[in-house]
Amino acid sequence: MNENIIKFISQQTCATVSCVDATNKPYSFSCFYAFNEKEGLLYYKSSLETKHSQIILEHPFVAGTILPDKLNKIRIRGLQFEGEVLPVTHPDAKNAADIYYHTHPLAMAIGGEVWTIKVNSIKYTDSSLGFGKKVGWRREVKELV
Template identity: 30%
Template structure:
């Protein structure tokens, strides 16, 4: 089960930095996301011809981060994660599309190329709980 503080943090934000890699090296980009805590999915949309999608298609192991931008050390919060990224099919696609459009209704006019990131590791930092306080979650059965 995902710690409710992690799920709450993810619900308060909507952009993640995604890291992918291929034989030429690593790459990162920023994506709008919606997090579904009941399924432990991030849903994002991105075109198949983008570098990060081409890389994730060849190597689905990805990393990502979500961060609260602040210069106040006592308010620092952020999440780093590892997981896999894949295109949803069938019922998963329907669930992912509905969730994404609830969060971003303006996307209804777009051709949505949806992707699901399934985390296997979270490291959540929340300095409000104490300087450098980390909450770790790991589930290697999803990989």
Template identity: 30%
Template sequence: METLAAISRWIAKQHVITWCVAREGELWCANAFYVYDPQNVAFYVLSEDNTRHAQMTGLHAPVAGTINGQPKTVALIRGVQFKGEIRRLEGKESEMMRARYNHRFPVARVVSAPVWEIRPDELKFTDNTLGFGKKLYWLRNSGSEQA
């Protein structure tokens, strides 16, 4: 659990996620502010249904993406790569996560975009502050963690 805890601590300090979806041989990526839920290892974003990535996603789809900082020095590079699934939330689940999202990003209160859950099955955290090229891995289904 220490690997996931280390990854989660870093993720909680960031606020922008990039995710990519594919459909019928076409790829598209998007960026958004996110709320991270460390208990469920999931990210929550707002995105309008009429966006290209939402149209490609439908109600759910495979997803891959990244979260990264913008250091000026290679020795300080840190970032997460992930793959998993994205899905549009509905009903009470959506309302609950929207409240959390609005709490973190109050400006979002004026946006009526749907809430989407990005649920990674795999996380890879590169942390050069632990040594050049240091990687930490987490897999949801196996409970596996490795440095």
């Protein structure tokens, strides 16, 4: 993953995530996240009873955005991502709670589950790299032999 993308995601705290229900109606929610740069994973916390959690349990593919915590109208930065929310039993979700609570320790006092988004692609925009400059990243797909 590009170092500019890693730095940007690591410096922010909140994402907007969108999912689509069985009737193709979109639904979005905002969440605090933690980032596992080595594995390209985002972690967030939410209750199983929320509308978005119920949708994601049935349709785990999501898309989202991360904007700077402090917006600057002169320096345009932000990213769009696509990914899949992993089941809690997935090996990549094993350390989700530890990593999330390390970043957000006060969240331990709030009910809910820590969820894992396996990010599959990113488009990052940063005008400080050049007007309209975009940097992309796509997860490598390993072929089964």
